[in-house]
Amino acid sequence: MMKLDRREFILGSAATLAAGTSASALPVSKLVQRHPGYGAAATLLDLQADPRLGEAISTYCTQVVPVQELKWPMLRPDAHTFAFEHADAIHDFAQKNDLTMRGHTLVWYYDIPDWTKQLKDSKAVERAYVDHINTVVSYYKDKLTSWDVVNEPIPDNPKSVKDRRDTFWTQHLGDRWIPLAYRTAAAADPSVKLAINEYDIESAKDSFIAKRAAYRNLIMDLLDQGVPLHAVGLQSHLHAELEIDTHGLADFVTEVRSWGLEVFVTELDVNDEKLTGSPSERDAIVAKRVDDLLTAISTSGPVRSILTWGISDRYSWMNGLVKRPDKQPNRPLPLDGEFKPKPFMDVIGKFTKDV
Template identity: 30%
Template sequence: MKTLKLFLSTAVLGTLAMGCTQEAEKPSEPKTLRQAYQDAFYIGTALNRFQIEESDSVMAEIVGKEFSSITAENMMKSMHIHPKRDTFNFEMADKFVALGEKYDMFVHGHTLVWHSQLSPWFGTIEDSLEFADATEKHIKDIASKYKGKIDSWDVVNEALNEDGSLRNSIFLQKMGEDYLASAFKWAAEADNGADLYYNDYNMTNPEKRQGAIAMVKNILDQGVKVDGIGMQGHWHLNSPSLEEIEQSILDYSALGVKVAITELDVSVLPNPWDLEGAEISQNFENSEGMNPYKDGLPDSIQVKLANRYKDIFSLFLKHKDKISRVTFWGVSDGQSWLNGFPIRGRTNYPLLFDRDLKPKAAYDSIMALKERFDEQQLAN
């Protein structure tokens, strides 16, 4: 009897061992961006209305698997969400928030105060006090509706000129520079649990950087909550330099706030010499020289793009203790706003997924980078 039990036990153990061996030999599912970077920072993407509605099943799978954070590319800007003074359109914003809940994502709201894509009715208000009251109501109505559902907000977007001075926007004209602190104060009163960000482009430029630091410090010194600074990453193959990006991360973090890399894309196309950052009102004439890759991206440029992303993400990983979120401005090349900015009709390739929704060499480069980073961490 003991012999039989021993035989059965040995057989069972052998079967289990074989099962474990077979299980170990099974090819594991490749990691996604979301999985690879989950211990570093949120990896996000901006979504258009078709992606929010999950019209394309392949695109929907990419969004759900690859990203841990989402931003509405356009649908929460005032002209869409608050088209008339007494009319809100929350349909797409509700779907956007529901999508984030579906995939257990960090949900970022963009944007509460911005001079561009502003609902026209703001411009019809002549009285300054009435304008301030309308702005307060706009911020509070939207932020309070999504209290506990939206994790962070771009409260004020693009309020600075390139020299670091305040942009002469309708908000500055009607309310003076106090509109900045007021906007953050009102957002905090509506939802104190959400992280509140200032967001802008060309934030690596020294003059603009100093202006942003002075502005945010002034708001903080008034006892008003600012949780972070969003550095828009509308960058190029050769600029800004890694040194400028790193110095900016360090300087913003020194304020005691979080740093988010927002709107990240890397243009591979030449731009007009007098292009001013991501100011969307700019438009230049198309030409063959300005649209060199309309029939496809050469392998040599694919390699340059992959190396550029690898170098940028090496820097992000170095400072992952300071960076809260890295958000790509779109999912695939075909969706990117850079196909039409600053020259309409161009073909650009700035993101990690191509027009067929396949991962590019740039995707592989930052995945391999994170794997090496993790191995080095274990070795140390």
């Protein structure tokens, strides 16, 4: 692997310098726009490429999360290397702008580097698994507010409440792969909050209701085992054409909070692929979905952590992977492609003013 100098990541371009402007140097008019508890995901490359992105995050947010930089493929190019430079640069950006940072993600079924699949037996897999979690969490001890420890453990269309996603880790570690991840992370940093993270549980479609029930069952099972789980993450990649199941979601959140867990909105955005109408009409529907989501979650207490998966439509993953029939760009985030706020941002402000 070619080693890249950490300073190059931080200072190698004018964009990075702009993104790293101290928050204390920002005009008061911008600082007052910050929404307590609100944050956004970003990649280092985008921060470096466009000064407006770092400025937007430092203007509206109090926290940030790396999109790719803490996932296995970027962090672990081979079995013997931990490449922290990319994530460190985002952490430095956060510090310079008076932002907190959370970790995403320690274990995900989807993003597994090829070298792990060459491991010879289950004992070797377990050693790599434990070593990775221990090393990464120890490295960022006392630097991050929380970790998405396990990401997306429930399959789409689960067959029962006990259904779990069949993964590379399941095949080698069995049912204990999830408890093992949490116990390893907690031992490495006893003070960081450990979350579990899942998507597609917010609507009243049968598949969403089934997934929500399986997610609830897994959370309850982990708590029954004494697993150190502190927070439940709702990714909330919403589908604009689907109404929020406000009653079902409120009941779910109320119950998990009664178990002593916090609730985080971790990856919020709204796919408007199936909406028709003008941009302003689509934006109004998107804002309504977000308002309904946050209203349901707020029924049993304030939403103290809301992260959108990006902040500007220009840098949304959806516009690379999700194509509207009319060829117009998706409008999934609080700021448009020119970094102008939309009604979505007003909703964020409504639910963070008292946090």
